[in-house]
Amino acid sequence: MRDDVLTGAQEAALISHIDGSDLSPFRFQQWEGKRLTYSYGWNYDFEHVRFAPAEPMPDWLLDVRARAAAFAGLSADDLVQALLIRYDPGAGIGWHKDRPVFEHVVGISLGSKAVLRLRRRTAAGFDRAKVTLAPRSIYHLSGEVRHAWEHSIAPMDVPRWSITFRSLSDKGRAA
Numbered sequence: 094m095r096d097d098v099l100t101g102a103q104e105a106a107l108i109s110h111i112d113g114s115d116l117s118p119f120r121f122q123q124w125e126g127k128r129l130t131y132s133y134g135w136n137y138d139f140e141h142v143r144f145a146p147a148e149p150m151p152d153w154l155l156d157v158r159a160r161a162a163a164f165a166g167l168s169a170d171d172l173v174q175a176l177l178i179r180y181d182p183g184a185g186i187g188w189h190k191d192r193p194v195f196e197h198v199v200g201i202s203l204g205s206k207a208v209l210r211l212r213r214r215t216a217a218g219f220d221r222a223k224v225t226l227a228p229r230s231i232y233h234l235s236g237e238v239r240h241a242w243e244h245s246i247a248p249m250d251v252p253r254w255s256i257t258f259r260s261l262s263d264k265g266r267a268a
């Protein structure tokens with residue numbers, strides 16, 4: 094993780110771009126999440142279990158993608174997906190591992206801080222950890238924390254925005 098990878102002005106511009114995007118509620122089976130999302134590059138459709146190319150990333154994302162790649166030691170071209178999320182008050186994200194079609198996960202937090210909770214199943218229960226995601230900070234999930242641990246964010250009473258860049262895994266490339 095690293096704090097302060099964006100200025101306040103850059104953060105405000107990214108938030109207004111996300112708010113100006115055609116966000117829609119995350120849907121899975123009968124369940125409609127309170128978090129609003131939009132994907133560029135590739136779309137993993139949970140409702141129809143379909144992984145398909147999506148609209149290319151717009152210019153306003155390219156600078157922040159380059160920073161995310163540099164931070165994670167990747168090349169910008171590797172980060173082929175960008176997921177925009179707006180969490181309105183009451184929205185969170187439940188326990189999950191990111192889909193196996195993706196490999197590296199690099200996330201940028203905007204607007205307000207959140208606690209990223211982490212857990213890994215053990216014989217006795219769960220190992221747990223948590224980390225504070227400050228606004229304007231970045232994190233990289235790879236290796237064990239990406240593949241062996243789940244993560245979640247509890248619903249909050251203030252809005253938060255995030256941009257998650259992902260590379261494809263071998264499985265994603267094969268698909």
Ligand SMILES: O=C(O)CCC(=O)C(=O)O
Pocket residue numbers: 176178186191200201202244246254255257
């Ligand atoms: O909002 C975040 O920073 C986390 C998002 C996340 O875990 C995901 O989209 O898979």
Ligand SMILES: [Fe+2]
Pocket residue numbers: 189190191244
């Ligand atoms: Fe995730």
